[in-house]
Amino acid sequence: MIQTRGDIMYDITIVGAGPAGSTLAKLLGSKYKILVIEKRNLEYYSKGNNREKCCGGLLAPDAQYMIAKMGLGIPKDILVDPQLFAVRTIDLNNNIERYYQRFYFNMDREKFDRWLVSQIPKEVDLRFNSVFKSFTPIDNGYEIRFSHNKQEYVERTKVLIGADGGNSLIRGQAFSNHLFPKNYISIQEWYETKSEMPYFTAIFDKNITDFYSWIIPKNGYILLGGAFDIGKEANEKFQLLKMKLQKREFQFGKRIKREGAFIYRPTSLKALLHGKDNIALVGEAAGSISPSSAEGFSYALKSALYLAQSLESGIDGFLNRYKNKLRKLKANILLKNLKSPAMYNTFLRRLAMKSGIQSIKVEN
Numbered sequence: 001m002i003q004t005r006g007d008i009m010y011d012i013t014i015v016g017a018g019p020a021g022s023t024l025a026k027l028l029g030s031k032y033k034i035l036v037i038e039k040r041n042l043e044y045y046s047k048g049n050n051r052e053k054c055c056g057g058l059l060a061p062d063a064q065y066m067i068a069k070m071g072l073g074i075p076k077d078i079l080v081d082p083q084l085f086a087v088r089t090i091d092l093n094n095n096i097e098r099y100y101q102r103f104y105f106n107m108d109r110e111k112f113d114r115w116l117v118s119q120i121p122k123e124v125d126l127r128f129n130s131v132f133k134s135f136t137p138i139d140n141g142y143e144i145r146f147s148h149n150k151q152e153y154v155e156r157t158k159v160l161i162g163a164d165g166g167n168s169l170i171r172g173q174a175f176s177n178h179l180f181p182k183n184y185i186s187i188q189e190w191y192e193t194k195s196e197m198p199y200f201t202a203i204f205d206k207n208i209t210d211f212y213s214w215i216i217p218k219n220g221y222i223l224l225g226g227a228f229d230i231g232k233e234a235n236e237k238f239q240l241l242k243m244k245l246q247k248r249e250f251q252f253g254k255r256i257k258r259e260g261a262f263i264y265r266p267t268s269l270k271a272l273l274h275g276k277d278n279i280a281l282v283g284e285a286a287g288s289i290s291p292s293s294a295e296g297f298s299y300a301l302k303s304a305l306y307l308a309q310s311l312e313s314g315i316d317g318f319l320n321r322y323k324n325k326l327r328k329l330k331a332n333i334l335l336k337n338l339k340s341p342a343m344y345n346t347f348l349r350r351l352a353m354k355s356g357i358q359s360i361k362v363e364n
Contacts, residue, residue: 010035010125011315013144013157015132015170017042018053020283020300021163022116023070027308029121035155037146041128042110042117053113054188054259056216056223058084058200059105062298070301072119078111080219084200086362092205092244094350098359104200106218127153132169135160141278159315160279161307163300166262168285171273181264181271181287184211187238188225188260190218192253197222205244206346208237211265211294215245221256227263227294265291267337269330274323278315282307288329292336292343302329 010033014021017038025036040053057080059067067074084104090097120126133145133152141158162170167183201215203226213226226241228234242252266272266287275281282288283300290299303326310321342348353359 008156009033009141010155010157012159012161012311013037013142013155014161014163016163016165016283016285017117017126017128018113018163018165018283018300019116019297020285020304021161022113022120023301023304024161024163024282024308025124026116026119026121027305028311029124032311034124035127035157036120036124037127037130037132037144039129039131040113042114043126043128053109054186054225054261055109056188056200056214056225057107057109057112057218058216059107059112059297060293060295061103062295063301064105066298066301066305070305074105074107074112075115078107078115080106080108082106082196082198082217084198084217086199086360088199088201089353090201090203090248091349091353092203093207093346094353096350096353098353098356099199099362100358101360102200106216108219132164134173135170137277158278159318162275162279162281162285163283163304165284166264166289168281170279171281171285174279175273175276178273179268179270181266181268181289183230184209184227184263184265185230185234186225186227186261186263187234187258188223189238189258190221190223190256192256193217193220193222193251194253195251203241203245204344204349205241206344208241208244210344212343213241215250222252224252225259227265230262263294264289265294266333267291267340269334272326272330272333274326275319278319280307280319280322286326288326288333290336291333292340299329 012032013035015037017036087100087102130146130148135142135144142160162168197217203213209228211227216223228237264284272287282303284296288299288303289296306325307322310318342352
């Protein structure tokens with residue numbers, strides 16, 4: 001049986017309660033009647049009964065700036081050991097290693113998401129453990145369908161927001177003819193470790209991926225991951241990465257878990273999309289993610305802020321206002337794309353790393 005409430009029309013429905021969706025709900029929750037649909041249970045943690053986001057859980061300086069801009073401070077129980085002040089860069093093609101000074105907040109991703117959700121005003125209707133299915137245009141808005149506990153529900157909304165990340169269902173259904181960013185599959189495994197690793201490791205190898213791979217220490221574990229072309233060879237590439245690192249004396253203990261997710265990479269500005277017909281996209285669903293590092297927190301927070309500002313004066317004309325505000329973000333992504341050849345072209349990367357510019361010497 002389908003559950004429907006014909007007497008209710010939401011002003012805004014947000015699909016996804018990650019950093020983009022929860023931030024948007026926080027900023028708009030007292031101004032509009034809002035529904036948030038999220039497939040995970042971000043109200044409380046239930047071990048073994050929760051969908052986990054495949055993510056390294058590092059908050060880069062740009063994202064730290066956005067947290068400060070919104071007047072927030074991250075609770076200490078979200079942070080995990082160790083806090084990271086350096087990036088170890090390994091170029092397997094050229095057999096070069098360098099260290100660069102960077103500062104990341106190392107954190108528990110699920111706790112971070114649950115903390116952001118806790119900032120949402122009580123007036124907002126939150127539907128956790130719910131899977132968005134589809135939408136249909138109706139007079140003055142959309143009819144949306146989603147499932148919860150094997151039951152299908154129908155609601156109505158004036159505005160529909162896709163904050164559902166890489167491989168966004170909203171984007172796929174509403175903008176199927178629009179250019180999509182290149183899509184990768186991210187594979188990440190957690191291993192027990194007794195060794196100390198006080199840095200984030202970035203690994204480059206064109207024989208594995210034209211993007212990059214990583215190792216992140218986190219509370220007695222190390223996370224090995226990478227972004228790979230979608231297909232049956234993705235797992236083979238992951239195993240090749242692990243084998244090459246083991247030959248370089250990296251030790252991986254008992255595997256605890258394996259995660260996966262889709263990652264967009266906007267190599268063309270034409271792949272960035274703000275929305276149409278009272279459907280808007282934020283965060284990675286819009287293609288707002290770094291094409292050079294896949295850092296997405298800052299872009300999620302920025303796009304959510306821009307959309308909230310665009311809705312401050314009402315729904316009429318908000319998409320044009322949002323499109324104008326996104327110009328700053330598009331310029332940033334353009335600069336990241338101009339930077340990418342120095343990172344991903346084997347010859348240019350060799351020149352940059354051989355020069356030692358901006359690298360630091362680590363005393364072991």
